[in-house]
Structure formats: C-alpha cells, structure tokens
Amino acid sequence: MSATPFLTLSALLFTIGAVGVLVRRNAIVVFMCVELMLNATNLAFVTFARVHGNLDGQIAAFFVMVVAAAEVVVGLAIITSIFRTRRSASVDDASLLKY
Amino acid sequence: MIAFWVLAPIMVAAALGMVMARKAVHSALLLAIIMVSLAVLYAVQDAPFLFVVQIIVYTGAILMLFLFVLMLVGVDASDSIVETIRGQRLAAVVLGVLFGATIALGITQTSVGVIAGLDEANAEGNVPGIAVLLFSKYVFAFEVTSALLITAALGAMVLAHQERLTPKMTQRRVAERRMQDYAESGKPLGPLPTPGVYARHNAVDTPALLPDGSTSTVSISRSLQARGNIRQALVGEVDDTLEQITEDTKTRSTTGNLAPDRSADQGGPQ
Numbered sequence: 300m301s302a303t304p305f306l307t308l309s310a311l312l313f314t315i316g317a318v319g320v321l322v323r324r325n326a327i328v329v330f331m332c333v334e335l336m337l338n339a340t341n342l343a344f345v346t347f348a349r350v351h352g353n354l355d356g357q358i359a360a361f362f363v364m365v366v367a368a369a370e371v372v373v374g375l376a377i378i379t380s381i382f383r384t385r386r387s388a389s390v391d392d393a394s395l396l397k398y
Numbered sequence: 399m400i401a402f403w404v405l406a407p408i409m410v411a412a413a414l415g416m417v418m419a420r421k422a423v424h425s426a427l428l429l430a431i432i433m434v435s436l437a438v439l440y441a442v443q444d445a446p447f448l449f450v451v452q453i454i455v456y457t458g459a460i461l462m463l464f465l466f467v468l469m470l471v472g473v474d475a476s477d478s479i480v481e482t483i484r485g486q487r488l489a490a491v492v493l494g495v496l497f498g499a500t501i502a503l504g505i506t507q508t509s510v511g512v513i514a515g516l517d518e519a520n521a522e523g524n525v526p527g528i529a530v531l532l533f534s535k536y537v538f539a540f541e542v543t544s545a546l547l548i549t550a551a552l553g554a555m556v557l558a559h560q561e562r563l564t565p566k567m568t569q570r571r572v573a574e575r576r577m578q579d580y581a582e583s584g585k586p587l588g589p590l591p592t593p594g595v596y597a598r599h600n601a602v603d604t605p606a607l608l609p610d611g612s613t614s615t616v617s618i619s620r621s622l623q624a625r626g627n628i629r630q631a632l633v634g635e636v637d638d639t640l641e642q643i644t645e646d647t648k649t650r651s652t653t654g655n656l657a658p659d660r661s662a663d664q665g666g667p668q
Contacts, residue, residue, distance in 0.1 A: 302510045302513060304399075307506065308402075315414060315416075315498075317497065321490035322486075322487050327422050327468060328422050331425050335429065335432065338432065338456070341448075342436060342440075345443050346443060352515060352516060354528055354531050357524075358531050361448065361451065364448075364452070364455055364456070366543075366546065367456075367460070368459065368547075369547055369550035372550050372553075375464070376557035380558065383560070388472075
C-alpha cells in the first residue's frame with residue numbers, strides 16, 4: 300500500500316479547503332473549510348506515521364483534533380455573538396475596523 | 399487500497415460540493431461524508447484509535463456543534479453572490495489550482511522510501527502504543543492541552559453569555575401591569591373573549607360576534623391576524639344560518655322523523 304495516493308488526496312482536500320476559505324462568505328462555511336484543511340493534514344500525518352513506522356504522526360493528528368475542537372468551540376461562540384449583534388453571519392459585514 | 403480508491407473520489411466530490419453548496423446545511427452534511435470517509439482511511443492505515451476518535455470527536459461533536467449554530471443563526475442565511483472584491487472568486491480558484499498542482503507535483507516527484515508499516519509499533523495494540531507515547535514523550539503537551547480546553551470552554555461561555563436587559567416578568571408584575579392598564583385605559587381585566595363563540599363557526603379563526611352583530615377583533619390570536627387567516631363571519635351569514643335552522647326545525651316537525659342533525663356541522667348560534 301503505497302503512500303503517494305494518500306498524500307495526493309490530502310493535498311487535494313487541503314487545496315479545496317483553502318479555495319473554500321477564500322471564496323465563501325458565510326462565516327460558518329468558512330469555518331467548515333478550515334476544518335477540512337485540518338482534516339487533510341491529519342490524513343498526511345497518519346500516512347507518514349505508517350511510512351516511518353512509529354506512532355508519533357498519530358499523536359500529532361490527535362493533538363490537531365484537540366486543538367481543532369477548542370478552536371471550533373470558541374469560533375462558533377464568536378460567530379453567534381456577532382450574529383446576535385449584527386444579524387448577519389457574513390464575513391464581509393464585520394468590517395468596522397476598515398473605516 | 400480498495401477502500402482508498404472507493405472513498406477518494408467520493409471525498410473529493412463531497413469537498414467540491416461543500417465549497418460550492420449554496421446552503422450551509424448542505425455543506426455541513428457533505429463535510430460529515432468527508433469526515434466519516436477519513437475515519438475509514440485512518441482505520442485502513444492501522445490507526446484504529448484515531449478512527450474512533452475521528453468519528454466521536456469530529457462527526458459526533460464538532461459537526462453537531464456546527465449544525466446547532468446553523469440552526470441558531472438561521473438555516474436560510476445563505477451567501478450573497480455579489481463579489482465585494484472584483485475577480486476575487488476567479489483569482490482564488492486560479493491560485494488554488496496552482497497551489498494544488500504544485501503540491502501534487504511535489505508529492506509525486508519525491509519518493510517516501512520504504513514504507514516501514516506499523517506492525518512493530520502496534521505490536522502491543524494501537525491504543526497502548528499511543529498511550530505510552532502520550533504519557534512519556536508528549537506528556538507536557540498533553541497537560542498543556544487540558545489548559546487549552548478549559549480556556550476554550552470558559553471563552554465560549556463568556557462569549558455566548560447574554561446579560562438580561564429587562565427584569566424578569568414574574569406573575570406579580572404581570573398582575574400589576576394588568577391593573578395599571580385597567581386604571582389608565584380601561585382595558586378589561588378578565589381574559590380576552592374566546593373566538594367564535596357567537597359566530598357561525600366555533601373554530602379559532604372565526605372572530606366572536608358581539609351582540610350588535612359586529613365582530614370582535616380581540617377574540618382572534620394575533621398570529622392568525624398577522625397571517626391573514628381570519629374567517630369572515632358576516633352578519634348576513636348569521637341570518638342565513640338562522641333561516642336554515644328554522645327550516646330544519648320546520649321539516650323535522652312536519653315529517654316527524656329525526657333527520658341527521660345538520661345544526662352540528664353548521665354550528666349555529668348557541
């Protein structure tokens with residue numbers, strides 16, 4: 300079972316996630332795309348753990364999951380509080396610092 | 399490897415769909431497909447612990463959190479199509495294709511060497527192997543993680559907390575306000591008239607008829623009024639009903655038999 304297809308898939312998913320972050324305007328969908336990027340890197344971690352024959356890569360993936368969970372909790376709380384004050388979940392609407 | 403070739407196209411298609419889906423809920427569901435497929439790919443690659451954690455933490459917790467927030471924010475809060483920066487979408491796609499091509503080229507050009515495989519590392523089982531590493535080599539990072547999680551939980555609580563702007567409406571305050579309204583504007587103290595009691599129907603969408611034949615607007619629920627779902631019970635209608643009922647009683651008295659009680663489905667004045 301070669302590693303290259305897994306790494307290519309990981310790169311592909313990361314790219315799609317990055318494009319999604321750039322293209323989408325809804326803050327929640329942007330967040331989902333960030334999650335997709337994190338998941339893609341996790342796949343690369345697990346694949347490299349298999350390549351190198353030790354479990355350090357899996358530990359790294361585990362820590363990425365923990366950090367992603369914390370990030371999602373805080374990020375979604377921010378989104379709800381912004382939505383509560385501005386009645387909008389679009390990332391373009393929160394532009395007060397620009398002016 | 400079969401699992402990979404089956405799942406990889408599904409995952410890429412789901413990822414593309416997630417980016418392009420108009421509705422955020424569809425994006426969330428497509429993300430669920432990607433995450434479950436990733437969990438299977440972890441299982442294929444000798445990582446049963448991460449397989450379970452991926453399903454429990456990502457698909458179970460994080461994705462449900464996403465869906466909860468989507469419901470809070472409003473499911474139909476879809477994206478606007480208007481570009482705020484001209485050509486942003488095209489530039490993003492071009493950049494993404496270039497980026498993806500670069501990485502894919504880099505991956506295919508390099509060789510990762512001999513694949514060692516995890517048979518040796520997983521000799522005592524995957525979970526004990528991870529536990530040994532986690533509580534020896536990575537124990538500091540693991541402890542710091544707990545601080546991170548507590549901070550995140552507290553942060554979420556502070557951000558989502560909402561101060562009460564008005565004092566709580568207790569039963570006593572409701573009663574006091576009612577008395578005040580009565581003293582100031584003469585609003586009746588008792589409950590509002592029930593709908594349809596003196597009208598042609600006794601359904602909730604029929605306004606009650608006042609003794610002079612006009613309808614009472616306060617007898618209808620305000621949400622029905624807002625939707626415009628009020629059935630009109632006109633004075634003429636009442637007269638018609640009265641005529642029908644008197645005819646009914648006439649025929650019944652002349653023929654003498656018990657005709658099916660039509661006054662029940664016509665709901666005449668009671």
